[in-house]
Amino acid sequence: MAADSGRRAVSDGRDRVLARVRRALADVPRGERPGDVPVDRSYRRAHGERTAEETVALLAANLAEYRAVVHRTAQDGLPGLLRTLLARRGAASVLVPAGLPAHWTAAVDARRVDDLAASTARELEAVDSVVTGCAVAVAETGTLVLDGGPAQGRRRISLLPDHHVCVVRVPDQVVASVPEALERLDPRRPLTWISGPSATSDIELERVEGVHGPRTLEVVLLEVSGTPDAATHGGG
Structure with missing residues (x-):
């Protein structure tokens, strides 16, 4: 019984994660690849200016x-x-x-x-x-x-x-x-x-x-x- 409960909990957690991924990708064109979208990588190099x-x-x-x-x-x-x-x-x-x-x-x-x-x-x-x-x-x-x-x-x-x-x-x-x-x-x-x-x-x-x-x-x-x-x- 405990083992079945554990498996259901894992399955439910996986389903929730996958559902969130699908919602996040809902407006992404099917043929789009990661390299097709420019990513701004101008990250902050330091916090503040110092001598x-x-x-x-x-x-x-x-x-x-x-x-x-x-x-x-x-x-x-x-x-x-x-x-x-x-x-x-x-x-x-x-x-x-x-x-x-x-x-x-x-x-x-x-x-x-x-x-x-x-x-x-x-x-x-x-x-x-x-x-x-x-x-x-x-x-x-x-x-x-x-x-x-x-x-x-x-x-x-x-x-x-x-x-x-x-x-x-x-x-x-x-x-x-x-x-x-x-x-x-x-x-x-x-x-x-x-x-x-x-x-x-x-x-x-x-x-x-x-x-x-x-x-x-x-x-x-x-x-x-x-x-x-x-x-x-x-x-x-």
């Missing part, structure tokens, strides 16, 4: 809203800041992508672990921290995007260690919106979109962090100035 500094400030605010810890520094202050962040964490080891600029971690006391294809998940989980660059950061959503570039390494290294420090060059790696970010990204690359530390909630909305990645995300907004070469080196 570059305002866009960076919005990114910082939204990162903090997602419980990321945000820091700002100039280029000459980065090595000392990274040393402080890892020491404060008590990190004895730090995972470093092959293309990360060497001077970024020159002052770090922790043992450096290379990003190797042969490393096992267990070995990577045992590393205390990882430091990476990023491909682009989205201000309106507080999102960091990694695409496996030289300063970012393999996707798994930003997912397995419990502490992730991500360096974002500002303002050149910051965009206002997701559409602007997509224009900079190659969809063929392994894209990882990060909005705050890894977290989930159970049915009672109890937040649990560290389920699918690092429990702690620290973002360093690196103020870059000077020549284009200096701004480009080591970021992606």
